[in-house]
Amino acid sequence: MNWIAIRMLTGDRQKFFGLVFGIAFSTLLITQQLTIFVNLLERGASGVYNVGAADVWVMDPVSRTTDVNFPMPATALDRVRGVPGVEWAVPHLRAGASVRTKDGDLEGVSVIGVDDTTLIGLPKGMVEGSRAVLEQPDTVIIDDVGATRMFAEGDDPIGERLELNDQRAVVRGIADSIPSFTSQVTLYTTYSRALTYVPGTRNRLSFVLAKSAAGVTPEQLVTRIEGQTGLRARTREDFAQDGINFIIENTGIPLNFGITVVLGFVVGVAIVGLTFSLFIRDNIKQFGALKAIGVHNGKLRRMVAVQAGMVGLIGYGLGVLGTVGFIQAFSSNPTFKGFYIPWQVPLLSLMAVTLIIALTGWLALRNVLKTEPAAVFR
Template sequence: MLWIAIRMLTGDAQKFYGLLFGIAFSTLLITQQLTIFVNLIERGASGVYNAPEAEIWVMDPVSRTTDVNYAMPSTALDEVRSVPGVEWAVPHLRASASVRTASGDLEGVAIIGVDDSTLIGLPERLAQGNKSILSQPDTVLIDDVGVGNLFDDGEDPIGQRLELNDQRAVIRGVADAIPSFTSQVTLYTKYSQALNYVPGTRNRLTFVLAGTGEGDSPADIASRIEAQTGLKAETREDFARAGVDFIIQNTGIPTNFGITVVLGFVVGVAIVGLTFSLFIRDNIKQFGALKAIGVTNGKIVRMVAAQAALVGFVGYALGVMGTVAFIYGFSGNPFFKGFYIPWQIPLISLAAVIVILAITGFIALRSVLSTEPAAVFR
């Protein structure tokens, strides 16, 4: 009987492909939008991910994220180093500035100052150059996404001179960094050099990055730092989550993407429901004839379920493959750098497809189950 159900479905090519399109389109829209949403809000934690050595971030109590912060006095570094269990602690500066290129263009940039001796705070990898070049005078590293924002296509940034708050800066390397939420140009330099680039204020230490000894829990040490210094200390995971939560709470991104996902679901129900109902209506005589020869309603339900399962499986696969092709095709675009599909998202899309098919199948089945076999022969 299941084979007959499949033949009935594929025999009407127009409606069969219409059902596949509806499921594939809904899956593509839901999976793609959720993928972009997750990767976009994770950019709020890019500052944490770009400093992989830091196990604990120490900051002023009012600071919220790597970009929303309040500077501390320089004495905070010694206070953190004095806390039992802290193996090392280094200064970290994050500030905004304006840079003028050789062509006269003005661009807002983020200045990140890393520890002079250990260079903790730099991204793990460099696309061009090596970390030792920061020992040269006036040296800065630019992030690879910032290269496209600051220079024309094909222009080599290495050796380019910038005017940074009336100070000279020379680009001698390109960092392979995770872009920030705003894709702002980011310049990395030593902490001592960064102090010359940003306007002078009384307090200029933005964060203290700390590490723990072997066997010590970062969460326990963070609590100890807070109790002893009065500063705010968060583990790497907690501070990354704070950056993501800040984007969710203070932007309309979740609402906008949520509306798109809901529209994808509604469109799927509308297209699949209408097409499936038309398919059942056109084949009502065949179903009635099957009931006339003794096929029970239970078997009819299993037949329709098999038809829905075939359409769902093929359409879902096409939608997921379309999302993979989309992410791969745009992987060269700086906006999509590092984008990936979390394993939870295909499962959410699969659940949405099952719900769509359950709703539409239930609506379509009502007319079949209520059909009297005798009506076929009148």
């Protein structure tokens, strides 16, 4: 009987391809939008992910993320270093600035000052150059995505001179880093040099990066730092989550992507439901003939379930493959650097497709069960 159901389904090619297209389009829309949504949210934690050595981030109590921070006095560094359980603590500066290129263009950048001695705060990977170039005077390292935004294709950023707040800065390296949520150009330099590049208020220290000593967990160190210094301390994982939560709470991204996902579901139900209903209506005589020869409703339910399941699997597979192809096609685009498909996203798409198939299959099955055997003779 299952083979008969499949032959009935594939015999009407127009409706069969219409059903497959409806499921594939719905799966593609849901999977692709959820993938972009998740990756954009993770960009909110890029500033934390780019610093892998620190277990704990210490900041002013009003600071919320790496980009939304309030400077602290320089004495905060010594206070953190005096907390028992701190193996090391280094300063970290993050501030905005304006850069003028040799062509006279003005570009807003994010300047990050890393520890002068250990260079903690600088991304581990380098696309071009080495971390040691920061020992040279007036040196900055640009992130790889920012290099494509600031310089034309084919131009080598190495050796380019920039005017950074009326001071000379020379690009001598390209860092392999995770782009920020806004994909803003990021310049890395030493902490002492960043203080001169980005003049500001009396308090300049954005964060203190700390490492917990052996036998002390990051959570224990957070409690000690907050209790002894009065500053806000967060573990690396918690602070990364703070950046994600900030985007969720303060932007319209979740609502916009949520609407798109719902529309994908509704479109899938509409296309598949209408096409499946037309398919059942056109084959109502065949189902009536099956009833006339003694096929009971249980087997008819299985036949419709096989038809719906076949359409769902083929359409779902094509939709997921389309999403993979989209990510691969745009992987060379700096905007989509590091984008990947979390395993939860195809699972959520599968649940959505299953719900679409179950709903449309149930609506179509009602007509089959109501069919009288005499319908075949009318």
